[in-house]
Amino acid sequence: MHIIVVFCAVITLTFGDSNFSFSEDEKILDNNVAIKTSPPYLVRGLNFTVDIECKVRKVDLPSMASVFSMVIAHSHLTDHPLYFYVASVDALEGHSHNISHEAEVISGSIDNNGESILHIRFKFPESNLTGKYMCEVFGFDHIGKPVTKYSTVEVLPNDIGLLFDLIKESQSNITTLQELVNKANSCLSEKQSFIETLTHGLVKNDFYSPLLFNEHHYYMRKPTNHFSYSEAQTVCEEFGGYLLELDSHPEYSFIVNYITTMNIDVLIYTGMTDEEKEGVWVNKHSPNMTATIIWGVGEPSGGTLENCLCFKLTPQWSMIDIVCELTRNPLINYDLSFICEVPEAQCRWMP
Secondary structure, eight states: OOOOOOOOOOOOOOOOGGGSEEEOTTOOBOTTSEEEEESSEEETTTOSEEEEEEEEEGGGOTTOSEEEEEEEEEESOSSSOEEEEEEEEETTTOSEEESSSSSEEEEEEOOTTSEEEEEEEEESOOGGGOEEEEEEEEEEOTTSOEEEEEEEEEEEEEOHHHHHHHHHHHHHHHHHHHHHHHHHHHHHHHHHHHHHHIIIIIIHHTBOOOEEETTEEEEEBOOBSEEEHHHHHHHHHHTTOEEOOOOSHHHHHHHHHHHHHHTOOEEEEEEEEOSSSTTOOEESSOTTSOOOOOBOTTOSOOGGGOOEEEEESTTTSEEEEEOSEEEOOSSSOOEEEEEEEEEOOOOOOOO
C-alpha cells in the first residue's frame, strides 16, 4: 500500500504598513527593464497628467524563466531613495493593484510569452510626485530560484518661470536660425549673381567657357594681339581673381590639358614674375606659395628684360620667360592670351 502526501502552498501578496517602503541599497539595475515618464518634468499648475510606464519582455531577461509580478514604487528623494509602493500586477491574480490610491492604473498584465506592462497615471499632479520611480520585476529562474530586476527613472520639478525662460530661449534660437538662413540665402544669391556675371559678361565677350578645378574657376582669354601684365591682372581682380598661379603639379597638369583641348597656337600668360629679383619666380597674388614651372628647352632666356612667364605650344606647352607687355609683330608672330584664376565664391555667414 502506497501513501501519497500532497502539500499545497498558496502564495499571497500583502501590503501591510511595514511592507509599503524599501530602500535602493545594493540593487542592481537592468536596462532591459524599461521604465519611462511622460512628461519628464513636472510644472505645477500646467501638467494635467504624468504617466509612468514599465515594460519588460521575458526574452530580454534570459536569467528569468518566468515573470511573476511587476511593481512601480516612488521616492521623493533621489540621492538616497526610500521607495513607497504605488501599483503592482501579478500573474497569480491576473490584474493590477492600486496600492497608494494616488494614481490611476491604466493597464497592467503579465505575459510570459510576450511583453508584460504596468502603466499608471497621476491626474493634476502636485509637486510631491517628483523624485525617483522604480520598476521592480520579480520572477523565477530555470531552477525555481527567485530573481528580481530593477530600473529607475526621475520626474524632475520645474517652475513656470524657468519654463518661460526656456520658451524665450527657444524663440531666440529660432530667430538666430532664421537670421542664419537669411544670410545663407543672401550668400547663395550673391554667389549665383557672381557666376552669372562672369558667365554672361566675360565669357560671352572675351573669354572661353571656364573649367572648375579644386574649387577654382579658370577663364582663358580669347586670342588678342596685345597683352599688358598690369591690365590683365586688373581684369582678373575685378572679378574676384588673379592671373593664373601654378602652385602644384596637379594644377599644372590640369592647365596643360585645358589649353591643349583649345587647339590654338598662342602665348598664354600666367601671373608668375621675377621682376623683384632676377631668376626668382614667384606668384604675384600668393608670393609665399612655391611656383610650379616646367621650362622649355633653353629657357629662361631673356635675362632682366623678360620678367613674365607664359605657356608656349611647342614643345608640349612648356614655359618661357617673356616681356610683360607685348604687341603682336613680325618678330613675335603669335596671338596672345592669359588665364584668370577665380576662387569659387565662399559663403562666410556662419557665426
